[in-house]
Amino acid sequence: MYRKKINLEIVPIEEININDRSFCISYPDFNERLNSSIKKIGIIQPLIVKKQYPFVVISGFKRLKSAINLGMEKLPCIIYDITDIDACIISINENLFREMNLVEKAHCINMILNFGFSMEEIYGIMEQIGVGRHENIIKKMIKIANSEKILKDFIVERNISLKNVDYLLWFEPEVRERIINLTGKFHFTESLLREILQMLTLIKIKTDDLPFEELHTLNNPFEIKEALKKRINPGIKKLEDEFKNIRRNLKLPDNVTIKIDPFFEKEYIDIMIKAKDKSELEVALKSLTENLKSKGMEAIFGITKNRIAE
Amino acid sequence: MGLQKIELLNKEGNFVRDCPGTKNHICCGYKNIDLIEGCILSCSYCILKHYIKDEKIKINLNIKSIITEIDDLIEKEHNHILRFGTGELSDSLALDRRYNLNKPLIEYFGEKKKAIFELKSKWAQIEHLKPFLNPYTVISFSVAPQNIIDKEEKRTSPLYKRLKTLKKAQDLGCFIGLHLDPIIIYEGFEHDYYWLIEDIGRILDLDRIIWISLGLLRFPAKMMDIFIQEKRKNLLFGEFIKGEDGKYRYIKGERIRVYKTIYDLLKNKNENLFIYLCMERADVWKESFGINISKSEDLITLFDNRIKYLYGGMI
Numbered sequence: 001m002y003r004k005k006i007n008l009e010i011v012p013i014e015e016i017n018i019n020d021r022s023f024c025i026s027y028p029d030f031n032e033r034l035n036s037s038i039k040k041i042g043i044i045q046p047l048i049v050k051k052q053y054p055f056v057v058i059s060g061f062k063r064l065k066s067a068i069n070l071g072m073e074k075l076p077c078i079i080y081d082i083t084d085i086d087a088c089i090i091s092i093n094e095n096l097f098r099e100m101n102l103v104e105k106a107h108c109i110n111m112i113l114n115f116g117f118s119m120e121e122i123y124g125i126m127e128q129i130g131v132g133r134h135e136n137i138i139k140k141m142i143k144i145a146n147s148e149k150i151l152k153d154f155i156v157e158r159n160i161s162l163k164n165v166d167y168l169l170w171f172e173p174e175v176r177e178r179i180i181n182l183t184g185k186f187h188f189t190e191s192l193l194r195e196i197l198q199m200l201t202l203i204k205i206k207t208d209d210l211p212f213e214e215l216h217t218l219n220n221p222f223e224i225k226e227a228l229k230k231r232i233n234p235g236i237k238k239l240e241d242e243f244k245n246i247r248r249n250l251k252l253p254d255n256v257t258i259k260i261d262p263f264f265e266k267e268y269i270d271i272m273i274k275a276k277d278k279s280e281l282e283v284a285l286k287s288l289t290e291n292l293k294s295k296g297m298e299a300i301f302g303i304t305k306n307r308i309a310e
Numbered sequence: 311m312g313l314q315k316i317e318l319l320n321k322e323g324n325f326v327r328d329c330p331g332t333k334n335h336i337c338c339g340y341k342n343i344d345l346i347e348g349c350i351l352s353c354s355y356c357i358l359k360h361y362i363k364d365e366k367i368k369i370n371l372n373i374k375s376i377i378t379e380i381d382d383l384i385e386k387e388h389n390h391i392l393r394f395g396t397g398e399l400s401d402s403l404a405l406d407r408r409y410n411l412n413k414p415l416i417e418y419f420g421e422k423k424k425a426i427f428e429l430k431s432k433w434a435q436i437e438h439l440k441p442f443l444n445p446y447t448v449i450s451f452s453v454a455p456q457n458i459i460d461k462e463e464k465r466t467s468p469l470y471k472r473l474k475t476l477k478k479a480q481d482l483g484c485f486i487g488l489h490l491d492p493i494i495i496y497e498g499f500e501h502d503y504y505w506l507i508e509d510i511g512r513i514l515d516l517d518r519i520i521w522i523s524l525g526l527l528r529f530p531a532k533m534m535d536i537f538i539q540e541k542r543k544n545l546l547f548g549e550f551i552k553g554e555d556g557k558y559r560y561i562k563g564e565r566i567r568v569y570k571t572i573y574d575l576l577k578n579k580n581e582n583l584f585i586y587l588c589m590e591r592a593d594v595w596k597e598s599f600g601i602n603i604s605k606s607e608d609l610i611t612l613f614d615n616r617i618k619y620l621y622g623g624m625i
Contacts, residue, residue, distance in 0.1 A: 170539065201538045205546050235549045235561045263551035265562055266334070267593045305593050306563030 007079040017054040023091040026061045027103040027152055035066040046076035050087050058087045059094040088115050092125060103152045105129050109138060110145035143169050154180045161190050167197035178212055186221045199228040239264045242308050250296045256284045267304055314350060315366045325376045326383060332555045335589045336603050339610040340393055345370055345411055346400035351432060352464040355492055355545055360530050373414045384425050390610055391617045391625060397430025404433040413442050420444035423625060428487060434467035434475035448520055449479035450487030455502035458494055461544055473513045480518045491525030491588055495548035495560060507575045516580035520620060524569055525588035528559040569598035584616045
């Protein structure tokens, strides 16, 4: 098929349509190291272009960007006289040898949809690039492919999972940008980011507003999480404060720990005593026995029923 | 939403199973008959979508086999009066006029006179069952304020139709059940539930309500994402925690407050109403109703007593 119609030529850059990105998968399309290498020794591997006038790049967008950046006038190109579908297949296969990031996978799926591949072919390619075969995934990928630069950069730089991207896509672009600006200041684990994004969506649904001003004053992701939790779970926060308060007033020795279910759901509490000899155990038991007479111990059991003393 | 495909099956055995219950929660010991799997109604909070992966609705036509299984369970049970229902994996009435599945079961329970068969539904259509109904079949409807039915229970019958149909069932000699489940905490829900209970008191014969269940909204963790994607403001309004079973439910203090409020409203209408909590913890029972229930067996005994009280020597 297309392999029979190949030419290797040195093509003037003005004969290449530098704005046509129909077959572009790469993101970002500029690589500093590649740029330095091209600057030093030029383009070793020719670009692949589709035979039409002006030529359309199928593979080599990063090289093209560097060439423009470096003011090169001519580029080595392999010219294929092929259909758009074949050009897509070449573009995908040229990228298969490396690990594509999520945005590139999204570009890939968006491209094959635009060129009218059948669903079976689309699912086959999704499998090849390591994306689950599901209609919902396709929808999400289209959204990513057509999203704004700030989101794409955030996804690539932070290696954000599809689940978390899904949360980000839930917001309007201007709100999304504010969230990226906020979270971009810190390093997050995927699960912490997920918790924060989920809480932000919930607050948005409940109040139609997000407390950016307050959040921007905070110093780390854990403070952000706590501030959001206070808004999402005011009841739990109150119970936590009450529990800390009671625990403090009980004046138990350091080797006695009282643990309570973090959601204040279980009916019981756990009391742990750490003792390395009989006397330490005696001190702990004596303190517990004395505290049994206090109202504080009763209040702790009240907390398991979510009762807060007025 | 497209039309759902229906698959008719003729399987043998394993259609009746105990309600799975939840660890450290009180369960009423209900027996589920898996007559239909899947539902044509479209409730936004429905957890069936999560549990049943198959988009087809499966109907088992082998009623004979189901009855054999039920009969075996009834004959083996010597301590309790068994309660069976088809409303766990589907709506008991939504497809019934078309497939006539309940008729032989209603007739069986009517002849057996040893157990209760409950039809649990949001589809107010019992005309086709009129000639066969008997006191051993309980017609039950899930009820919610019309505001919630409009927004969260698409394709179901409106509240007034459900209540009118329940009254009709009472007039035909059946006991009826009410399930205020899920109770949803949203802005102004107290007001709406107040009027819902007013309507219940105005339309129904409260002495012939066999049981009323209360259950606040709870759902598997995966559904949180669905509610968020669908921007279900009503469903996400309250304060949620993740329970021991991994399901989201309202914070315990809120559950106690809401159960207590609704319990008091209902009891003010009729002191003799039998009200129970679906899948709740012992301390929530105690704090909301003032009743000591430490294990599921205690609740099952309350059900036995309730049935004996209403049926006398007829069961």
